[in-house]
Amino acid sequence: MRRFLYVLPVAVFAIMALFFLKGLTLNPRDIPSVLIDRPVPEMSLAPLPGRGESSGLGTENLKGRVSLVNIYGSWCISCVQEHPVLMEIKRRGDAPIHAVDWRDDPVLGAAWLKKNGDPYERVGIDPPPGRTAVDFGVTGAPESFIVDKAGVIRYKHVGPISMEIWTKTLLPIIRELEKR
Amino acid sequence: MKRLVVALLLLSTPALAVNPDEMLKDPAQEHRARELGKDLRCLVCQNQSIDDSDADLAKDLRVIVRERIAKGDSDEQVKKFVVDRYGDYVLLKPPFKVTTLALWLGPLALFLGGLWAVLAFYRRRPAAGTAPPPPPLSAEERRRLDTLLKESER
Amino acid sequence: MIAEIGHFALVLALCVALVQAVVPLMGARRGNMAWMNVAGPAATLQFLFIAIAFGALTNAYVTSDFSVMNVAQNSHTDKPMLYKVAGVWGNHEGSLLLWITILALFGFAVTLFGRNLPPGLKSRALAVQAMIAVGFLAFILLTSNPFARLDPPPVNGQGLNPMLQDPGLAFHPPFLYLGYVGFSMAFSFAIAALLEGRVDAAWARWVRPWTLAAWVFLTCGIILGSWWAYYTLGWGGWWYWDPVENASFMPWLAGTALLHSAIVVEKRDALKSWTILLAIIAFGLSLLGTFLVRSGVLTSVHAFATDPARGVFILLLLCTAVGGSLALYAARAPMMKMGGLFSPISREGALLLNNVLMATGAATVLLGTLYPLIADALNLGKVSVGPPFFNAVFLPLMAPMVLVMAAAPMLSWKRGDMAGVLGRLKFIAALALGTAMLVWFLQGGSAGPWWTAAGFALAVWLGLGTLWDMAERIGLFTRPANALSRAARLPNSAWGMLLAHFGLAVFIVGLTASSAWTTEHIQTQKVGETVQVGGYGVTLKGVEDVPGPNYTASRATFEISKDGKAIGVMQPEKRMYRQPPRPTTTAAIRSGITGDLYVVIGDPDPKAGPGGGWVTRLYFNPCIPWLWAGGLLLVVGGLISLADRRHRIGAPARAANAAAKA
Numbered sequence: 001m002r003r004f005l006y007v008l009p010v011a012v013f014a015i016m017a018l019f020f021l022k023g024l025t026l027n028p029r030d031i032p033s034v035l036i037d038r039p040v041p042e043m044s045l046a047p048l049p050g051r052g053e054s055s056g057l058g059t060e061n062l063k064g065r066v067s068l069v070n071i072y073g074s075w076c077i078s079c080v081q082e083h084p085v086l087m088e089i090k091r092r093g094d095a096p097i098h099a100v101d102w103r104d105d106p107v108l109g110a111a112w113l114k115k116n117g118d119p120y121e122r123v124g125i126d127p128p129p130g131r132t133a134v135d136f137g138v139t140g141a142p143e144s145f146i147v148d149k150a151g152v153i154r155y156k157h158v159g160p161i162s163m164e165i166w167t168k169t170l171l172p173i174i175r176e177l178e179k180r
Numbered sequence: 181m182k183r184l185v186v187a188l189l190l191l192s193t194p195a196l197a198v199n200p201d202e203m204l205k206d207p208a209q210e211h212r213a214r215e216l217g218k219d220l221r222c223l224v225c226q227n228q229s230i231d232d233s234d235a236d237l238a239k240d241l242r243v244i245v246r247e248r249i250a251k252g253d254s255d256e257q258v259k260k261f262v263v264d265r266y267g268d269y270v271l272l273k274p275p276f277k278v279t280t281l282a283l284w285l286g287p288l289a290l291f292l293g294g295l296w297a298v299l300a301f302y303r304r305r306p307a308a309g310t311a312p313p314p315p316p317l318s319a320e321e322r323r324r325l326d327t328l329l330k331e332s333e334r
Numbered sequence: 335m336i337a338e339i340g341h342f343a344l345v346l347a348l349c350v351a352l353v354q355a356v357v358p359l360m361g362a363r364r365g366n367m368a369w370m371n372v373a374g375p376a377a378t379l380q381f382l383f384i385a386i387a388f389g390a391l392t393n394a395y396v397t398s399d400f401s402v403m404n405v406a407q408n409s410h411t412d413k414p415m416l417y418k419v420a421g422v423w424g425n426h427e428g429s430l431l432l433w434i435t436i437l438a439l440f441g442f443a444v445t446l447f448g449r450n451l452p453p454g455l456k457s458r459a460l461a462v463q464a465m466i467a468v469g470f471l472a473f474i475l476l477t478s479n480p481f482a483r484l485d486p487p488p489v490n491g492q493g494l495n496p497m498l499q500d501p502g503l504a505f506h507p508p509f510l511y512l513g514y515v516g517f518s519m520a521f522s523f524a525i526a527a528l529l530e531g532r533v534d535a536a537w538a539r540w541v542r543p544w545t546l547a548a549w550v551f552l553t554c555g556i557i558l559g560s561w562w563a564y565y566t567l568g569w570g571g572w573w574y575w576d577p578v579e580n581a582s583f584m585p586w587l588a589g590t591a592l593l594h595s596a597i598v599v600e601k602r603d604a605l606k607s608w609t610i611l612l613a614i615i616a617f618g619l620s621l622l623g624t625f626l627v628r629s630g631v632l633t634s635v636h637a638f639a640t641d642p643a644r645g646v647f648i649l650l651l652l653c654t655a656v657g658g659s660l661a662l663y664a665a666r667a668p669m670m671k672m673g674g675l676f677s678p679i680s681r682e683g684a685l686l687l688n689n690v691l692m693a694t695g696a697a698t699v700l701l702g703t704l705y706p707l708i709a710d711a712l713n714l715g716k717v718s719v720g721p722p723f724f725n726a727v728f729l730p731l732m733a734p735m736v737l738v739m740a741a742a743p744m745l746s747w748k749r750g751d752m753a754g755v756l757g758r759l760k761f762i763a764a765l766a767l768g769t770a771m772l773v774w775f776l777q778g779g780s781a782g783p784w785w786t787a788a789g790f791a792l793a794v795w796l797g798l799g800t801l802w803d804m805a806e807r808i809g810l811f812t813r814p815a816n817a818l819s820r821a822a823r824l825p826n827s828a829w830g831m832l833l834a835h836f837g838l839a840v841f842i843v844g845l846t847a848s849s850a851w852t853t854e855h856i857q858t859q860k861v862g863e864t865v866q867v868g869g870y871g872v873t874l875k876g877v878e879d880v881p882g883p884n885y886t887a888s889r890a891t892f893e894i895s896k897d898g899k900a901i902g903v904m905q906p907e908k909r910m911y912r913q914p915p916r917p918t919t920t921a922a923i924r925s926g927i928t929g930d931l932y933v934v935i936g937d938p939d940p941k942a943g944p945g946g947g948w949v950t951r952l953y954f955n956p957c958i959p960w961l962w963a964g965g966l967l968l969v970v971g972g973l974i975s976l977a978d979r980r981h982r983i984g985a986p987a988r989a990a991n992a993a994a995k996a
């Protein structure tokens with residue numbers, strides 16, 4: 001028994017060291033989404049000026065097809081980086097993309113689309129304090145969600161979408177969901 | 181994977197960030213909002229509560245928390261609202277669940293373990309005072325003892 | 335050129351350290367005096383080389399030599415000189431250089447002051463010290479070289495984070511490191527004892543002053559850091575249970591336990607293997623802190639460079655040093671002979687209880703700090719462990735300790751009379767309970783938290799109990815005529831203990847009152863408008879723009895009045911630094927015995943109407959100065975204890991002389 005007590009400290013330390021080793025491979029700031037496999041939040045967001053009266057985004061609009069919902073804002077620098085990829089996706093017709101203009105002035109949001117291109121079918125305005133974004137569990141922009149035909153969130157991608165991420169990760173999920 | 185987060189990842193946090201225009205009129209409700217704010221984590225910062233952070237997302241959450249309180253939600257309901265959207269990670273006081281049992285019961289277990297070790301330590305040895313008395317001192321030893329005692333403290 | 339000298343000096347230091355790590359150790363094994371005597375000069379040489387390197391880096395900062403990459407990344411010509419120097423250790427590479435400078439300094443100090451140390455112990459301890467140095471020197475030279483050059487050099491540097499440009503924070507790291515790294519001495523002595531195969535009362539005597547010195551520095555560093563947070567961060571908070579704060583608190587807890595258990599080793603020749611383990615743990619926790627801060631494994635406001643590659647290296651260092659020493663402990667410690675006996679109710683018993691509580695406290699903080707990592711690694715999900723957890727779990731653990739602390743110094747050695755001691759303290763117990771009721775009443779019953787009464791009761795119990803102990807020792811009430819001379823003859827270590835314990839009581843008052851009764855007023859204040867805070871009237875007189883060396887500030891002037899009479903002026907600032915562009919706030923604080931008036935100026939409010947208005951945050955923090963006073967008493971108590979004659983290693987020499995005369 002006494003022997004055991006003497007060995008205990010080094011044994012505990014060894015276990016701790018293993019955790020540290022694993023910890024070096026993890027990212028403590030990576031928070032997984034809790035909304036996966038849950039229905040899209042209730043929302044009925046107004047359209048941007050100049051895009052048409054009925055081009056806003058509501059929960060019902062997300063049913064019937066598999067779509068990508070992109071969170072952006074005119075203040076968001078990475079969104080500019082991501083945008084050409086979204087334009088290409090629209091050009092190819094891979095899947096419909098909708099957007100939530102997060103915590104933005106509608107005029108600025110619309111102007112940003114005119115300047116950078118408009119790949120979206122529907123865009124809804126989410127004014128401060130960004131209630132819809134919070135409902136989606138958004139922590140920054142850009143973030144994108146894959147929503148299936150029943151309006152259930154199936155995947156969340158944090159950060160800008162690159163062509164590689166689209167073809168290797170997101171598009172296969174969309175195709176899979178379309179089959180169901 | 182790099183992404184530009186909305187708010188700055190801060191080491192420098194200027195002041196406590198609650199602004200007068202965010203505060204609720206009813207002091208009791210505002211007090212509840214502040215207490216809740218202390219328990220909710222700012223998700224884009226390095227380890228701060230939403231009350232302490234200047235980040236935009238923290239401000240959004242502060243406003244939303246106050247909205248829910250004003251709508252009549254209880255403290256538990258407000259917490260559940262935020263946790264439903266962001267997960268347990270947003271609570272600075274970890275919930276008491278199966279996955280956090282080791283955390284919450286750990287300290288007590290450690291203390292009891294320590295006490296048990298101490299008890300084992302005492303039981304192992306013959307109690308002080310029951311050992312056979314030492315042989316009496318010789319004159320020489322007595323003199324040395326006196327010298328030493330003069331130099332020591334109480 | 336100078337930077338290259340610095341770099342070369344580090345390489346030389348590594349060579350010397352390698353020699354110092356091997357030769358004296360082998361010398362001690364074989365009883366070869368010549369080899370053992372290599373340790374002293376080697377430690378001196380090592381310190382010399384590392385000091386040269388440190389001087390070289392400091393020189394680069396002082397002269398703003400931007401061809402040195404480290405300086406370019408962290409400094410700027412506009413920075414005031416004090417912060418140019420503080421910038422030396424305000425970054426990852428420089429702070430590591432400070433680390434090993436202090437490590438070498440302690441080794442050098444043993445050479446200077448440890449002349450009476452038994453040669454086997456001294457050479458082994460210095461050898462272990464050198465092994466640690468080898469590890470860190472290798473880390474610096476291979477992954478974190480502060481002397482890397484930039485070609486072509488930039489015109490100016492990127493500047494130092496404005497938050498760090500502050501006198502309190504400039505001195506916080508050096509004190510912390512003197513503490514953390516100071517525990518390396520106790521560690522080295524412990525390993526030396528394990529290698530030698532024995533621990534005796536003399537060993538404890540050698541170890542205590544070094545541990546005490548490190549403890550004093552660490553306490554200073556932690557208090558400085560908390561004080562800095564208090565006046566800089568703008569809302570009166572001073573402790574956040576952030577992983578890096580915990581990384582400094584855990585060694586402190588272990589170090590305090592070590593100080594107390596070493597007493598039992600010295601007095602009773604007991605608890606030897608536990609004390610050795612504590613010495614290993616205290617320094618091990620310091621190393622762990624180094625790992626946590628620099629590896630990116632945990633999120634923290636304080637974290638340095640988060641680079642997993644460096645993390646692997648430090649993990650290796652950690653495993654070698656801590657894992658190796660704990661393995662040595664598992665092998666050697668059982669061979670140590672059991673020491674003297676004592677009853678559970680005795681001064682030794684109380685010290686043992688202190689140790690159990692402190693160790694559990696440290697383990698609890700460790701558990702909470704590491705739990706997010708553990709949960710993530712085991713796929714249990716992401717969880718946050720913040721202040722609510724630590725406050726709920728740690729404070730109740732400390733309460734029993736405070737309870738025992740008042741009575742413990744009055745218990746006799748070996749076999750104490752608890753009933754007797756409690757009898758002598760019953761008046762004080764009554765006072766404590768009375769205080770609890772008074773506090774509860776003054777607070778308005780359940781208008782405030784329930785624990786204020788308990789906190790004050792504990793503080794009164796500990797504070798008055800300590801004073802009573804002192805009164806008994808000098809016979810203040812039994813033989814008042816001799817009291818003063820008895821007081822003068824009380825050994826310093828007794829005074830140190832009394833001051834430190836009393837200081838803790840003062841600290842508890844500050845902690846309880848400020849946590850429970852801080853009042854806060856946030857509003858838009860118009861120029862000329864007065865707000866009542868904590869019994870003071872605070873009137874905003876105006877705000878003006880004031881340029882500084884590397885910033886522009888909005889400085890507000892507030893007039894403070896009490897009972898209608900003007901008693902002073904306070905001038906908080908809101909600064910915008912230029913390089914890097916960052917806003918900071920400088921609170922204005924007016925301290926008094928009852929508490930601090932704490933005034934912060936925020937942003938201007940355009941909707942305030944003519945004359946202008948500003949967002950202002952006004953706080954009254956009751957008894958906060960007691961917090962700092964308590965901390966100061968702890969430090970002073972430690973220093974007085976350190977000055978005790980019996981800690982001078984010459985003590986056995988005197989006894990030898992006295993025995994010769996007898």
